[in-house]
Amino acid sequence: MNRTFVALGAALGMIDIMMGALSDHVVHAEVDAHLFRIFNIALRFEMYHALGLILIGLAAAHLGRSRWLLAAGWLMFAGTLMFSGSLYILVLAGLHGVAIVTPFGGSSLILSWLLFTVAAIKGAPKLH
Structure with a gap:
């Protein structure tokens, strides 16, 4: 579990840097200020949660494997x-209907941090 979340976090961090370069070199010139702001919100949240996934992976090595951390990690990954992802698609493809997914992603991220908090406090129940 700990290696998986560290690797997923590192991969999301890499993708974030690539999307940031795309933002600076392409998106900035192609969209209005409102859409550019949305794209940058997506970038910021992706990097925060890339680092969050790495923290969950490192916490698993320190606190031990637990259902709380497992759920937190997968919710954080899916939420990101x-x-x-929905914001990138909205801006890059102009598919505004995909924005219906965004609040579910945000809710997943909030819940992932809550479960991470519970894991840090309780450290249990353990996986076998």
Whole structure:
């Protein structure tokens, strides 16, 4: 579990840097200020949660494997894909209907941090 979340966090961090370069070199010139702001929100949230996934992976090595951390990690990963991914698609493809996914991604991210908090406090129940 700990290596998986560290690797997923590192991959999201890499993708964030690539999307940031795309933002600076292409998106900035192609969209209005409102859409550019939305794109940058997606970038910011992706990097925060890339680092969050790495923290969850490192916490698993320190606190031990637990259902709380497992759920927190997968919710954080899925939430990042839903939140940032839907905003990237909205801006890059102009598919505004995909924005219906964004709040589910945000809710998943909030819940992932809550479960991470519970894992840090309780450290249990353990996986076998």
